Amino acid sequence: MCKANQQIVPGINNEKSAIGNLHLNPFCPADLNPVTMKITFLGTNGWYDTRTGNTSSILIQSEEYDIILDAGNGLAKADRYITQDKPAYLFISHFHIDHIVGLHTLVKFRFPKGLTICGQPGTTGVLNAFVAEPFTVPVAQLSYPVTFLELDEGDHAIPFPVESRLLVHPVPCFGYRLSLDGKIITYCTDTGYCANAVLLGRHSDLLITECGLKPGQESPGWPHLNPETALKIAKEAHAKRLALTHFGAEVYRSPEDRTEVQEQFQKGCPGLIVATDDLTVEI
Ligand SMILES: [Zn+2]
Numbered sequence: 001m002c003k004a005n006q007q008i009v010p011g012i013n014n015e016k017s018a019i020g021n022l023h024l025n026p027f028c029p030a031d032l033n034p035v036t037m038k039i040t041f042l043g044t045n046g047w048y049d050t051r052t053g054n055t056s057s058i059l060i061q062s063e064e065y066d067i068i069l070d071a072g073n074g075l076a077k078a079d080r081y082i083t084q085d086k087p088a089y090l091f092i093s094h095f096h097i098d099h100i101v102g103l104h105t106l107v108k109f110r111f112p113k114g115l116t117i118c119g120q121p122g123t124t125g126v127l128n129a130f131v132a133e134p135f136t137v138p139v140a141q142l143s144y145p146v147t148f149l150e151l152d153e154g155d156h157a158i159p160f161p162v163e164s165r166l167l168v169h170p171v172p173c174f175g176y177r178l179s180l181d182g183k184i185i186t187y188c189t190d191t192g193y194c195a196n197a198v199l200l201g202r203h204s205d206l207l208i209t210e211c212g213l214k215p216g217q218e219s220p221g222w223p224h225l226n227p228e229t230a231l232k233i234a235k236e237a238h239a240k241r242l243a244l245t246h247f248g249a250e251v252y253r254s255p256e257d258r259t260e261v262q263e264q265f266q267k268g269c270p271g272l273i274v275a276t277d278d279l280t281v282e283i
């Protein structure tokens with residue numbers, strides 16, 4: 001069966017939208033690679049939680065692994081979607097609290113095949129200090145084995161291929177390019193426009209970027225992306241599809257603010273995904 005025809009992607013507020021239909025293709029390229037991968041946006045806010053969303057976390061369900069990108073408050077929802085029976089990997093982009101605050105919920109998970117936490121050099125020390133008494137149950141006392149894996153910039157096989165590169169942010173922040181099930185997923189959060197984001201995103205099946213700013217808004221002192229700069233990165237990278245997440249909580253105050261981005265930019269970016277909490281897409 002042609003998997004591409006099943007690629008109906010829920011849009012804003014999880015309603016069925018026309019976004020996925022733009023990708024119906026008579027040649028059905030998905031048949032060449034029939035594995036579909038589910039990507040669920042668990043938390044889509046930047047900075048802090050609001051009624052619109054939790055802080056950043058994304059779940060990728062590949063054939064062999066469950067992979068989580070960042071550990072904002074969305075992390076606590078991951079066990080709604082996975083059995084936890086696969087080896088789990090958690091990638092931390094950087095240590096701003098909206099990307100790690102959910103780590104205190106690690107105690108609710110069981111991960112019998114272990115959890116590997118990947119991050120920039122220094123991750124072990126920072127997270128062992130944060131996931132610790134008196135704040136929460138320490139990493140070493142979790143019911144499953146946790147391994148820290150500190151990555152330098154560059155290419156790694158952990159065992160699946162991962163490329164990590166520094167983005168532009170007031171503190172060191174990694175973007176990641178993951179190769180899974182024959183597909184490329186790239187995650188660039190908390191960054192301004194930069195060459196490394198384009199490099200990481202090259203020919204991605206799905207490029208996920210932040211969208212901290214509203215259209216036309218700029219923040220040179222503390223760089224973030226607006227929809228225009230996110231689309232610029234996706235275009236220059238020749239990414240097949242772009243998903244926007246990490247919407248700044250103080251500027252995107254309602255779901256309608258995100259709907260406006262969808263309506264304004266989807267023509268120039270077919271298949272554009274404007275993420276909302278609990279949205280699942282298949283690629
Ligand atoms: Zn952030």
Ligand SMILES: [Zn+2]
Pocket residue numbers: 094096169190
């Ligand atoms: Zn940040």
